[in-house]
Amino acid sequence: MKTEEKNIVTKECDCKQTSVADIYSAVDEVIAITGGEKEKVIEILQEVQKRLNYLPSEALKHICKVTDITMVRSREYQLSIPSSVICLLENIL
Numbered sequence: 097m098k099t100e101e102k103n104i105v106t107k108e109c110d111c112k113q114t115s116v117a118d119i120y121s122a123v124d125e126v127i128a129i130t131g132g133e134k135e136k137v138i139e140i141l142q143e144v145q146k147r148l149n150y151l152p153s154e155a156l157k158h159i160c161k162v163t164d165i166t167m168v169r170s171r172e173y174q175l176s177i178p179s180s181v182i183c184l185l186e187n188i189l
Contacts, residue, residue: 132163
């Protein structure tokens, strides 16, 4: 960690890049456990995020490709989908 001016502590990222193959593998493992029904969308997203430490757009697209879950762009459905999920899905389209 580095200490910068005004006593602000920052941490340099030692993150490694996650390959698309690793992302697909994580998604496939989660779906094998949870199932791919629409009702499982939050559980799937949470578990993928837990495994990868974030939700890359490749993961969201792969989830939609291999499950019954689809991305919704229509504003009329926002009341039934948590806003955090809507934001994530809209950012990758």
